[in-house]
Structures are given as structure tokens and as C-alpha cells.
Amino acid sequence: MKLLFERSVPGCGCTILPACDVPLVELDAAKREQALHLPEVSENEISRHYTELAKETHGVNDGSYPLGSCTMKYNPKINEVAAALPGFTKIHPLQPDHTAQGCLEVLQTAEKLLCEITGMDRMTFQPAAGAHGEFTGLLLIKAYHDHRGDTKRTKIIVPDSAHGTNPASAVMAGYQVINIPSRADGCVDLEVLRAAVGEDTAGLMLTNPNTVGLFDKNILEITRIIHEAGGLNYYDGANLNAVMGLVRPGDMGFDVIHLNLHKTFSTPHGGGGPGSGPVGCKAFLQDYLPETGAQSIGRVKAFHGNFLVVVKALNYILMLGREGILQASQNAVLNANYLRKKLSGVYDMAYDETCMHEFVMSLEQEKHEESVSALDVAKALLDYGIHPPTMYFPLIVHEALMVEPTETESKENLDELIRAFLEIHEKAKTDPEYIRSAPHTTTIKRLDEVAAARNPKLRYEF
Amino acid sequence: MNFPKELKYSKSHEWVKEEADGTALIGLTDYAQNELGDLVFVNLPQEGDSLAAGEAFADVESVKAVSDVFSPVSGVVAEVNEELADAPELMNKDPYGAWLIRAGEITGTEELLDAEAYEAFAKEQE
Numbered sequence: 001m002k003l004l005f006e007r008s009v010p011g012c013g014c015t016i017l018p019a020c021d022v023p024l025v026e027l028d029a030a031k032r033e034q035a036l037h038l039p040e041v042s043e044n045e046i047s048r049h050y051t052e053l054a055k056e057t058h059g060v061n062d063g064s065y066p067l068g069s070c071t072m073k074y075n076p077k078i079n080e081v082a083a084a085l086p087g088f089t090k091i092h093p094l095q096p097d098h099t100a101q102g103c104l105e106v107l108q109t110a111e112k113l114l115c116e117i118t119g120m121d122r123m124t125f126q127p128a129a130g131a132h133g134e135f136t137g138l139l140l141i142k143a144y145h146d147h148r149g150d151t152k153r154t155k156i157i158v159p160d161s162a163h164g165t166n167p168a169s170a171v172m173a174g175y176q177v178i179n180i181p182s183r184a185d186g187c188v189d190l191e192v193l194r195a196a197v198g199e200d201t202a203g204l205m206l207t208n209p210n211t212v213g214l215f216d217k218n219i220l221e222i223t224r225i226i227h228e229a230g231g232l233n234y235y236d237g238a239n240l241n242a243v244m245g246l247v248r249p250g251d252m253g254f255d256v257i258h259l260n261l262h263k264t265f266s267t268p269h270g271g272g273g274p275g276s277g278p279v280g281c282k283a284f285l286q287d288y289l290p291e292t293g294a295q296s297i298g299r300v301k302a303f304h305g306n307f308l309v310v311v312k313a314l315n316y317i318l319m320l321g322r323e324g325i326l327q328a329s330q331n332a333v334l335n336a337n338y339l340r341k342k343l344s345g346v347y348d349m350a351y352d353e354t355c356m357h358e359f360v361m362s363l364e365q366e367k368h369e370e371s372v373s374a375l376d377v378a379k380a381l382l383d384y385g386i387h388p389p390t391m392y393f394p395l396i397v398h399e400a401l402m403v404e405p406t407e408t409e410s411k412e413n414l415d416e417l418i419r420a421f422l423e424i425h426e427k428a429k430t431d432p433e434y435i436r437s438a439p440h441t442t443t444i445k446r447l448d449e450v451a452a453a454r455n456p457k458l459r460y461e462f
Numbered sequence: 463m464n465f466p467k468e469l470k471y472s473k474s475h476e477w478v479k480e481e482a483d484g485t486a487l488i489g490l491t492d493y494a495q496n497e498l499g500d501l502v503f504v505n506l507p508q509e510g511d512s513l514a515a516g517e518a519f520a521d522v523e524s525v526k527a528v529s530d531v532f533s534p535v536s537g538v539v540a541e542v543n544e545e546l547a548d549a550p551e552l553m554n555k556d557p558y559g560a561w562l563i564r565a566g567e568i569t570g571t572e573e574l575l576d577a578e579a580y581e582a583f584a585k586e587q588e
């Protein structure tokens with residue numbers, strides 16, 4: 001397809017401006033040195049350009065999207081209706097508070113309900129997404145230790161199964177990362193953890209259920225070990241979709257959490273979202289939150305973050321209610337286990353036991369025997385109109401495919417997904433080259449990802 | 463898979479080539495490059511940085527993932543292979559030629575494995 005710049009024709013445009021009725025002034029000091037290079041296209045051409053782009057992408061609206069650890073659930077359209085109400089859109093963040101009571105009520109209600117779901121006491125909506133939330137949460141932990149004069153706590157403990165953002169956020173917040181190896185089942189090794197903690201421990205970052213989709217049953221012992229060493233516990237909300245209404249991070253011993261409204265609470269995720277990564281904390285940390293007073297860590301984003309995303313998430317929570325929130329998680333777990341059970345025996349499960357909302361398969365055997373890798377299976381799924389699962393993550397499983405169907409796929413869709421996986425596995429034995437060269441039916445075929453990464457073209461060359 | 467006899471190895475899949483002048487070249491093993499897949503980027507330390515055995519001194523990025531490279535010995539970075547910055551694929555094509563750094567003032571080589579022991583260890587990992 002043509003890029004927007006390639007559609008550009010000099011003189012084309014969408015608007016006809018009236019003649020200039022003020023004197024023309026040249027601003028010499030502020031004059032651009034380079035041409036602006038805006039594409040010159042009619043509205044019709046712009047519309048066609050974006051429609052063409054949309055046809056070549058795959059979203060939740062196109063088909064299944066079992067991208068592990070991303071919770072690509074359906075985004076109810078009623079959320080968009082609520083967020084488009086003029087009371088929410090025709091408002092300015094600097095207008096007086098007494099004229100914005102409805103919006104403030106949304107924030108307060110969302111805070112109350114999300115705190116109830118997670119077992120936290122306070123929450124900020126400033127962070128723009130998950131990793132931003134992690135950074136903010138770690139600054140709260142840092143502020144807590146600093147205000148106590150406990151400045152020797154320089155280390156954050158992160159298991160090797162953690163999301164890559166965890167150690168990255170810890171480093172951004174000025175901490176040294178202690179990476180501890182997980183047990184064979186992906187859970188925290190208590191002995192290793194006990195040996196790792198000490199007077200320099202600032203905290204622990206953990207997801208539960210963990211990255212391989214298993215609930216760490218030792219969680220109370222884990223958080224106790226950290227607390228007894230004087231550290232705080234940080235909960236990465238990436239996997240909250242498995243446990244909403246069943247168990248709360250606050251009751252598991254966590255002091256700070258972040259949520260991904262664009263995962264767990266059904267707001268759009270792909271294409272820039274935008275995301276929203278609220279951070280919740282226990283009452284003893286509330287004075288450090290961004291919007292508070294003298295002890296605050298300061299702003300991490302303007303105003304109240306991505307406010308309209310909060311409107312959508314609140315709409316989702318109110319629509320589901322107490323029972324619906326619980327059911328969503330139960331069905332997410334049920335769907336994952338249905339899929340896992342139907343595929344085990346053909347695909348090698350990295351952990352063949354009852355999982356939570358997602359599970360991990362290993363294609364290591366297929367890679368050795370048929371030279372068909374996790375990447376090849378992922379590409380072959382595109383021919384079925386299915387988005388591939390997460391590949392090569394977590395790093396502790398070789399040739400990993402991480403599958404998270406979410407609760408919003410029907411049994412019929414899951415059966416379709418199972419059929420695709422099984423057919424691909426069969427084809428890998430009889431005609432491995434066909435799988436190695438997939439996809440065959442998409443407009444864009446197999447891309448040279450290595451060349452793209454080694455020689456990236458990041459902008460249009462004029 | 464290739465395991466040259468004259469090199470020493472770490473369990474985190476780096477090779478060490480001790481040179482006559484007391485320095486040592488350090489690179490990624492054939493096994494490591496094969497597991498990582500096509501490498502697209504390498505982040506190297508600076509000359510003069512100190513090295514601690516078992517701690518990360520560089521990271522490499524493949525299409526699959528970003529991975530730390532751990533120092534097999536303690537010492538200091540005496541030289542960095544700048545050529546890799548523009549041609550990370552050399553680590554795939556010629557893993558035992560594409561050294562990442564030259565280390566000086568090295569200690570801790572007695573902990574390293576010989577080719578035979580490393581080959582057995584690598585086989586175990588598969």
C-alpha cells in the first residue's frame with residue numbers, strides 16, 4: 001500500500017482558508033530551517049489511507065487475540081458511548097473544581113471501587129500505563145524509606161520470571177536489581193528469597209498469578225519475608241484478570257500495586273490505547289502520592305492522567321457489578337484451562353497443571369525434530385485470522401508460546417482456536433516448510449524481522 | 463555445535479581466550495548465539511569499566527529478546543570490539559571470532575570450564 005506521503009499531491013488539501021486579513025509578519029528568529037513536509041491530501045484520500053491501514057491490522061474486533069500477559073479482552077462499545085458524553089469531553093482540566101464535579105465524582109468512584117477490588121486504601125490515576133505505574137509505585141517505596149531516614153535500602157528483588165519492565169522500572173527509580181531464580185514451577189523459591197533479603201532490601205516486585213499462569217500459594221510467606229526484612233511489597237497488576245473478586249493483592253501482603261485499565265478493565269489496548277496505569281497503596285503510603293502535599297513524590301503526568309480511560313473502566317466495573325467482576329475472572333480461568341487441556345498431549349505444556357488465566361507451551365521438541373519454531377507456529381495462526389500468542393516469553397521457558405484467551409471468547413471461538421493449533425501441529429509434521437513459510441493468505445507475508453531490526457527505517461525519507 | 467579446545471567457558475555461555483600478554487578476549491559461545499537467534503543489537507561497556515565475575519557487563523538483543531551478558535571473570539575492560547556495534551550479526555556468523563571485550567587484570571579463571579565440561583553442560587541444557 002501507499003504511504004500517506006506517497007499519496008501527497010502538491011496543492012491538495014481538506015480546507016480552503018479565507019484570505020489573510022491581518023498584515024503578514026516574518027518571524028526571522030523563529031523561522032524553520034527545514035521544510036515542514038506535511039502530506040497534501042484530500043479528506044477522501046486520508047479516509048482511504050486509514051481504512052487501508054485498518055484492513056491490514058488485526059484487532060480484538062477482527063478475531064481471537066490470545067496474546068499472553070496482555071489480556072486482550074473485548075472492549076464493550078458502551079464504554080465509548082460513556083466516554084464520549086459531552087460532560088466528559090467538553091471540559092478543561094484548569095476550569096474551577098466546582099464546575100467539574102461530575103468528572104471528579106468519576107475519579108472518586110473509580111478509586112473507591114478499584115481500591116475495593118484490590119484491597120488498597122488510596123489510588124492515583126496519573127500514570128499513563130503499566131510501566132509508568134511501576135515507576136510511580138517504586139517512587140512511593142523510595143519516599144517511604146527516605147522519610148524514615150532508612151537510606152541504606154538500595155535493592156529491589158525481582159524474580160527471573162518477571163516482566164522485563166519490572167527490573168527496568170527499578171533501575172529508573174534508582175535501585176539496584178537483585179534477580180532471583182524461580183523454582184522449576186516458576187514460583188518464588190523461599191530459601192533463595194530468604195538468602196537475598198537484608199538491611200539493603202527496599203522491596204520486592206511480583207505478579208501473582210505469576211508469569212507462567214500459576215498462583216503462587218506461598219504468597220503470604222513471601223510478603224512476610226520481605227516485611228520482616230523491612231522492605232515493601234509491590235504488586236504488578238498485569239495478571240489481575242485471573243483473580244478479581246476472588247483474592248485481593250492488599251490481602252496477600254502487598255503495599256503498592258499498579259493496575260492496567262487497558263488490560264483488566266476492558267479499555268482499548270492496541271494502537272496506542274491510550275493506556276492507564278493507576279497506582280494504589282496502603283494508607284501509610286498515601287502522603288507520598290502524586291496529588292498530595294509536602295511529602296508527595298510530585299507529579300508523574302499532567303492533571304488526572306488519561307481521564308477518559310478511567311471513565312471507560314468505571315463504566316465496565318459498574319456494568320459488571322460485584323458478581324460480574326468475579327465471573328469475568330472465573331471465566332478467564334475456565335477458558336484458559338479448557339484450551340490448555342485440549343492442546344496438552346499434542347503440544348508440550350511447560351507446566352502441565354491447572355493454570356490461572358493463561359498458560360505456557362514449549363515448542364522446543366518441534367524445533368529440534370521438525371525445525372518448526374514458536375515463531376513459525378505464531379505466523380501460521382495468522383492464516384486462520386487469529387492473532388499469535390506471546391512468543392519467547394517468559395525467558396525461563398525455551399521456545400515459549402504464552403496463551404491467554406480471556407473470558408470474552410466464546411466456546412465456539414475457543415474450539416476454532418484449538419482446531420487451528422492442532423492443524424498447524426499436524427502440518428508441521430507432514431509439510432514443515434509450509435509452516436516455516438507461513439503466513440500464506442495475509443496481504444503481508446513473512447517479514448524479514450532480522451533485517452528490520454538491524455536496519456530500521458524509522459521515518460519517511462523526503 | 464562447536465566447542466574449541468583452547469578456550470575456557472562459563473556456565474552463563476561466554477567463552478574466554480587467554481592471551482600471551484595476560485589479557486583475555488571474551489565472547490558469546492556458539493550454543494548461546496544459536497539459542498538467542500539472530501542478534502540485532504549489542505550494548506557494550508566502556509574501556510576502563512570494572513568487571514565482576516557473574517555480573518552483567520553487556521547486553522545483546524535478538525529478534526526474540528534482550529539478554530544480559532555476564533562476565534566470566536573479574537577485571538577491567540581493556541578494549542571493546544567496536545566493529546560489533548555496526549555488525550552484531552558477526553556474533554552469529556563467527557561466534558569465536560566476534561569477541562565483545564578484551565579484559566585486563568583478570569582473576570577468577572580457575573572457576574571456568576574446559577571445552578569438554580562445557581560441551582557436556584550445554585548438552586544438558588537442551
